[in-house]
Amino acid sequence: MIRFILLQNRQGKTRLAKYYVPLEESEKHKVEYEVHRLVVNRDPKFTNFVEFRTHKVIYRRYAGLFFSLCVDITDNELAYLECIHLFVEILDHFFSNVCELDLVFNFHKVYLILDEFILAGKLQETSKKAPQNQLEPSAADIRLYEDHVYQVKVQSLIDMEMSLRTSKTKLLAGIDLIRRLKVSALEIENENKLKSKRSSAKW
Structure with missing residues (x-):
């Protein structure tokens, strides 16, 4: 043995x-x-x-x-x-x-x-x-394997495209949020400057 x-x-x-x-x-x-x-x-x-x-x-x-x-x-x-x-x-x-x-x-x-x-x-x-x-492998096994590989590749491409779209959407949303924050920061800064000028004018 x-x-x-x-x-x-x-x-x-x-x-x-x-x-x-x-x-x-x-x-x-x-x-x-x-x-x-x-x-x-x-x-x-x-x-x-x-x-x-x-x-x-x-x-x-x-x-x-x-x-x-x-x-x-x-x-x-x-x-x-x-x-x-x-x-x-x-x-x-x-x-x-x-x-x-x-x-x-x-x-x-x-x-x-x-x-x-x-x-x-x-x-x-x-x-x-x-x-x-x-x-x-028989001819049928080879065809079955090739079909399976093709389906996996197609599904991978679809998943990749969806992932890229999701990433792009998130990126655009992030950029938009940054722009809004910048605008808000500028508005607050301008408002503070205006208040400061008014206070100086009173004195």
Whole structure:
């Protein structure tokens, strides 16, 4: 059984973490740190299998990313090694030569792809085409999505126009209020001057 899957770069940043066993957040951070240290410092001449606590980690490096699976000690290493490669091939299909930035900005899609062939820690699908066919949008889905995007854009423009009109109305009202206050201030000032002159004339 797969206990967890980690995708990490050389600096130790975890770009994807999927756990199939319950762990506390503090324990997850500790596990990610330990796994990264284990695989990044390992000699490339060694095998891609290494013992980790009471389990074992199977990993593969693609460019600057390490794909690591923690599985039971009795599981078949080669099967899970191919599982990692299958995952990368599917990612390449959807992102056209996948890179780290694709994982960062499309993490929700990556989790969706992963869930298509691994379920509850078990490998459910070994065919590359099955997840692709399942996740590829149909023509109807594309049209529905485009219509939705168009409606959202139109509504956004309408809301923006209404907001600008409201802002313009408030601005004009503010300018008018300032003008009135200035006029009132001038009237009060003139009235005070007039009173002052009258008082001077009496004396």
